[in-house]
Amino acid sequence: xxxxxxxxxxxxxxxxxxxxxxxxxxxxxxxxxxxxxxxxxxxxxxxxxxxxxxxxxxxxxxxxxxxxxxxxxxxxxxxxxxxxxxxxxxxxxxxxxxxxxxxxxxxxxxxxxxxxxxxxxxxxxxxxxxxxxxxxxxxxxxxxxxxxxxxxxxxxxxxxxxxxxxxxxxxxxxxxxxxxxxxxxxxxxxxxxxxxxxxxxxxxxxxxxxxxxxxxxxxxxxxxxxxxxxxxxxxxxxxxxxxxxxxxxxxxxxxxxxxxxxxxxxxxxxxxxxxxxxxxxxxxxxxxxxxxxxxxxxxxxxxxxxxxxxxxxxxxxxxxxxxxxxxxxxxxxxxxxxxxxxxxxxxxxxxxxxxxxxxxxxxxxxxxxxxxxxxxxxxxxxxxxxxxxxxxxxxxxxxxxxxxxxxxxxxxxxxxxxxxxxxxxxxxxxxxxxxxxxxxxxxxxxxxxxxxxxxxxxxxxxxxxxxxxxxxxxxxxxxxxxxxxxxxxxxxxxxxxxxxxxxxxxxxxxxxxxxxxxxxxxxx
Numbered sequence: 001x002x003x004x005x006x007x008x009x010x011x012x013x014x015x016x017x018x019x020x021x022x023x024x025x026x027x028x029x030x031x032x033x034x035x036x037x038x039x040x041x042x043x044x045x046x047x048x049x050x051x052x053x054x055x056x057x058x059x060x061x062x063x064x065x066x067x068x069x070x071x072x073x074x075x076x077x078x079x080x081x082x083x084x085x086x087x088x089x090x091x092x093x094x095x096x097x098x099x100x101x102x103x104x105x106x107x108x109x110x111x112x113x114x115x116x117x118x119x120x121x122x123x124x125x126x127x128x129x130x131x132x133x134x135x136x137x138x139x140x141x142x143x144x145x146x147x148x149x150x151x152x153x154x155x156x157x158x159x160x161x162x163x164x165x166x167x168x169x170x171x172x173x174x175x176x177x178x179x180x181x182x183x184x185x186x187x188x189x190x191x192x193x194x195x196x197x198x199x200x201x202x203x204x205x206x207x208x209x210x211x212x213x214x215x216x217x218x219x220x221x222x223x224x225x226x227x228x229x230x231x232x233x234x235x236x237x238x239x240x241x242x243x244x245x246x247x248x249x250x251x252x253x254x255x256x257x258x259x260x261x262x263x264x265x266x267x268x269x270x271x272x273x274x275x276x277x278x279x280x281x282x283x284x285x286x287x288x289x290x291x292x293x294x295x296x297x298x299x300x301x302x303x304x305x306x307x308x309x310x311x312x313x314x315x316x317x318x319x320x321x322x323x324x325x326x327x328x329x330x331x332x333x334x335x336x337x338x339x340x341x342x343x344x345x346x347x348x349x350x351x352x353x354x355x356x357x358x359x360x361x362x363x364x365x366x367x368x369x370x371x372x373x374x375x376x377x378x379x380x381x382x383x384x385x386x387x388x389x390x391x392x393x394x395x396x397x398x399x400x401x402x403x404x405x406x407x408x409x410x411x412x413x414x415x416x417x418x419x420x421x422x423x424x425x426x427x428x429x430x431x432x433x434x435x436x437x438x439x440x441x442x443x444x445x446x447x448x449x450x451x452x453x454x455x456x457x458x459x460x461x462x463x464x465x466x467x468x469x470x471x472x473x474x475x476x477x478x479x480x481x482x483x484x485x486x487x488x489x490x491x492x493x494x495x496x497x498x499x500x501x502x503x504x505x506x507x508x509x510x511x512x513x514x515x516x517x518x519x520x521x522x523x524x
Contacts, residue, residue, distance in 0.1 A: 003162045008034045008134065009333050011153045011167040013141045013180050015039075017048065017116060018301030018318035019173030020123040020135070024062045025326030027130035029453040029500075031333055034165050035127070036155050037137040042124075045278065046201060046237040046244045048116035050219075050312030053100060053107035054434065055319050057502065060109050061451035064126040071118030073238035074218060082219040084395075086377075086388065088269025089222050089234060090210060093377070093385075095392030097221070100399055106425045106436040108447035113218055115237060116315060139163050144170055144183035146296045168333060171298045171325065173318075176287060178303035184294035191362075193284035195230060197308070198253065200245040200260055201278035207234075207243060210270055222267050225376065229369030230284065231310065232267040242277075246309065254281050284308050286357050292346040300325055305353040310361045313402075317356065320404060321349055327453060327500035331522065336475045341523025344411040348419050352404045355420035360402060400425055406432035406503060413506040413520050429491040429507040435498050439490030449481050450502050455521070456481055458496040460488030466514035467497065476522055497521065 010026055012019045015037025026033045051059075051068070059065040081100070086093040100111050127133045139155035151170040155163040172180025181188075211217070219235035233246040245264060253260075260279065265271045287306045292299055301318035325345050331337035371391070377384040403425050407417030414431025427436045437447035450456050454477035457464050464480055471478035488494060493507040497517065505521040518524075 003164070005164040005166065006034060006134070007166045008032045009168050010034075010329060011036065011151060011165045011170040013144065013153060013170060013172050014174030014178075014301075014303070015124070015135060015137060016042075016173060016175070016301070017120050017123055017315060018322050019171070020120065020127050021058070021062060021319055022171060022173060022300060022322040022326055023133045023135070024064070024123065024127050024130050025322055025453075026330060027127070027133040028062070029326060029330035029334075030132070031330045032132035032134075034134040034136055034167070036139050036141050036153055036163070036165060037135065038140040040138040042117035042120035044117050045199075045280070046115040046117075046235075046242075047309060048119065048312075048315035049113050049235065049237075050316075051112045051114070051119070052312075052316045053104055053109055053111045055316045056109035056112050057107055057437075057447065058319050058323055060447065061323075061502075062123075062126060063129075064122050065109065067122035067125055068114065068119055069112055071122050072112060072114045073118065074113060074236050075239045081217060082221060083214050083217050084221045084223060084391075086223050088224075089220055089267060090213075090269040091222075093388050094214070095388070095395060096217075097395040097398070102396055102399055103425050105438070105440050106427065106434070108437045108445060119315070136163065136165075141174065141179050144172075144180050144297065146170070146183070146294075151296050169296045169298065169329060171300055171329075172303040173299075173301045173322075175302045176306045178299060180297055181289060181299050181303050184297035184299070186292075186294055186299065187290050188287045189290060190288075191286040191357075193365075195248050195284035196251050196254065197230075197246055197282050197284055198249045198260065198263075199278070199280040199282065200264070200276055201237065202243055202245065202264070203241050203275040203277060204243060204273050205241055206272040207268070207274075208241065210268065210272060223368055223372060224267075225372045227372075229365045229367075229372060231368075234267070248284070249281075282308075286362065288350070288353055288357065292350055293343060298325065298329075298345065304349070305357075307353075307357055307361050310364060313356055313361065317353060317404075320352070323501045324349055330453060330500075336477070336522065338519065338522045338524030340410060344409060344523060348406045348409050348411075351419040352406075352421050355422055356402075356404075359420070359422045360398070403433070405430075405434070408432070411505070411521050411523050412503075413517050414504075427490045429493050429496040429504050431504050431506055433504055435496070435502055435504050436490075437502065439487055442484070442486045442490055444483070444487055446481070446483070446487075447502075449479070450498050452479065453477070453500050454479050455500065455505070456498045458483050458487070458491070458498065460485060460494050463494055463509070463511055466511040467495070467518060470514040470518045474518060474522065474524075476518060
C-alpha cells in the first residue's frame with residue numbers, strides 16, 4: 001500500500017461543479033486548496049442544465065465563462081425557456097414560462113444551457129490554471145477528522161493507495177450522502193413526498209418535428225390531472241435528438257424490466273421513435289442540513305441542501321454557496337475576518353434555500369395540485385380557460401420574484417429583514433441584495449471591477465476616505481471606484497460598499513460611521 005500526504009489551507013471533498021467552483025474562487029483569492037474527487041471524469045447524465053444570469057456572472061468572475069458557453073450542446077435557436085402544457089405535450093392549452101430574459105438588465109451576463117457534465121469539464125479546465133489549486137482524482141474520501149488545530153481527509157484510489165490531506169478547514173461538496181456532513185455530526189431536516197420519479201434519457205428523430213409549434217423552446221412541463229401536481233417534464237439535451245424526461249411512477253416500475261416508451265407517448269400525446277439510453281430513479285424529497293458549519297467543517301451544494309429538479313434552481317444555488325463561502329474562508333485564513341464572519345455563511349445561505357424550497361418549489365406543486373383539482377375543461381371550459389389565462393399572465397412574475405438576497409444578515413448594514421429567495425429585481429443598491437453592475441441607461445459595465453476578491457466602494461464625489469482609512473487600519477482589502485452621476489442616480493446612493501460576492505454590504509451618502517460599518521460587514 002502506497003501513501004501520500006499533502007498540506008494545504010482548505011480541503012474540498014467533492015469535485016463536482018460546486019466543489020470545483022469553490023476551489024477556483026479560493027485560488028483566485030490566494031488561498032491554497034486541494035479538491036478530492038472520486039471520479040476521473042464527470043458523470044455523463046444530463047442534469048443541472050439551466051444556468052441563470054447570476055451563475056454566468058460567477059463564471060465570468062471565475063474566468064470560466066467562455067469555456068462554459070463553448071460546452072453548450074443545443075442549438076442557439078433554443079433559448080433557455082420553457083412551455084407548460086395541459087394534459088399532454090401536444091395538448092390544446094399551453095403557455096410560456098421561465099423566460100429569464102426579463103431580468104437580464106440586472107445582471108452582467110446572459111444565461112446559458114448545457115449539461116452539467118460539460119460545466120464540470122469547463123470548471124476542471126479552469127481550476128488547472130489557477131495557482132494553488134490541486135485537483136486530485138480519482139480518490140474516494142473515506143474518512144474526515146477535525147480537531148481544534150485542523151482537519152485530516154483520508155482517501156483511497158482503486159489500487160489501494162492512500163492519500164492524506166491536512167488542512168485548516170474542509171468543505172463537503174460531496175453530495176446528498178455527504179461524508180463531511182456525517183463527520184461533522186450535522187443532522188438534516190427532510191420532507192419526503194413519498195413519490196418515486198423516473199429519469200429517462202432517450203434519442204428520438206421524430207420528437208423535434210412534433211414540437212415545431214414551440215420554436216426556440218428547450219424544456220416542456222406537462223400538467224396532467226391524474227398526477228396531483230407532479231410534473232412530467234421533457235428537456236432537450238443536445239442538437240442530435242437527445243432528450244431527458246422526468247415523471248412520477250409507481251415503485252413497481254423500478255424493477256428494471258419496465259418498457260417506458262408508453263409512458264413517454266402518453267405524456268406527449270403521440271407515439272414517436274424513442275431509443276432509451278438511460279433509466280434512473282429518484283425520490284421526490286427535500287433535505288436541508290440543520291447548520292452549514294461545525295467548527296472547521298463546512299458543507300455546500302447538495303451536501304447542505306437538496307430538492308427535486310424543478311425550475312432549474314439546484315446547481316445555481318450551489319454556485320451561490322461557493323461564491324458566498326469562498327471570500328469568507330479567505331478572510332478567515334488571511335486574518336481580516338471578525339469572529340462572526342464565517343458563521344454568516346450559514347446565517348445567509350440556509351434561509352435562502354429554505355425560502356426557495358417553501359416559496360418556489362413546494363409551493364409550485366401545491367398550486368398546480370389545487371389548479372388541477374379545481375379546473376377541468378371537460379366540466380367547465382370557460383372557467384378552465386379563464387384560470388389558465390391567469391396562470392399564463394402570472395408566469396413572468398416568478399422569474400422576477402426569484403431574487404435571492406441577504407436582507408437582515410448579521411454582516412450587512414441595512415434595514416431589518418431576513419435572507420430569502422423571494423424578492424424583486426431593482427437597480428437601486430439595496431443592502432444584502434445583488435448589485436446590478438450594468439445600470440440601465442448608463443452604458444457602464446462595472447462587473448469586472450467587482451470581482452477581485454476584495455470589497456469595492458463605489459463613490460460619486462469625494463466621500464469615502466473614512467471607509468478607505470478604516471479598511472487600511474483593519475487590513476481589509478478595499479478598492480475605491482469612482483462612478484459618474486448617472487450611475488449614482490441609478491444606485492440612489494453616493495456610496496455603495498460591495499462585497500467580494502457582488503452583494504451590497506452597505507449604501508449611503510456619508511461614511512461618518514465608517515468604523516462601525518466596516519466592523520459589521522467583516523463580522524467584527
